[in-house]
Amino acid sequence: MTENVPVVSSRGDRKVTERNRRSHMRALYSKLSSLVPRQTSREVVSVPDQLGEATNYIKKLQIRLEKMKEKKLNLMGTGKKRNANESLTNNSRGIIRGSKSPKVEIHQMGSALDVSAITGLDCQFIFNEFIRILHEEQADIVNASYSVVQDAVFHTIHCQISEFGNRSERISERLKRFVYGSGAF
Incomplete structure (x- = not known):
């Protein structure tokens, strides 16, 4: 005789797993949003817009970091843009x-x-x-x-x-x- 083993991942389990995943993603988006300075704080921003703002902010920080590194090199006397004199x-x-x-x-x-x-x-x-x-x-x-x-x-x-x-x-x-x-x- 063979016994029927119930299927472990029922439809209800998948719903719970998906709900937990969404909750976790919302928490991560919220955390990301809190790290990015915003022009208007009262306006509700969609998740794709939050991601766009974060991407732009990170790109600006990268550019700023490169400029600061170049300025430091110039102040230290090892900059790339120095002429022969x-x-x-x-x-x-x-x-x-x-x-x-x-x-x-x-x-x-x-x-x-x-x-x-x-x-x-x-x-x-x-x-x-x-x-x-x-x-x-x-x-x-x-x-x-x-x-x-x-x-x-x-x-x-x-x-x-x-x-x-x-x-x-x-x-x-x-x-x-x-x-x-x-x-x-």
Whole structure:
């Protein structure tokens, strides 16, 4: 004798499964919609329109990201759109070469340290690197500023250092090594 085994997936089971799938998709659409900025928030937007808005928003973000990456490369001196007069590279040893060589002067007066640098417009990232190095050396920055005059940038940093050993000499060495390389000064 053979027994009849009831069919597991009845019509009711398929309806429940489909209802759960739709519910899950609505929740995902809602989540996606909440992540996309909308011009008018009171208007009900259809699911295809939500997907279109999300697609456009993601494309705009991708374009914005590419522009920001290009801007970062240009600020770092490795941008693609640089001409021969602006060739600036920051190689792995920290040596900076460019059409306008930076000039750095460091003066110590007691526990005060003054750092002055003159660079071209294509070397503005030097200011950030100087701040980073001074911070690493635990110098307290009192004042930091820069001025742009025609095609030159004048950077000035005033800081206080504790007089432990040769800290000012070490700071001076690190800053000059960053700009000129290890054997250039």
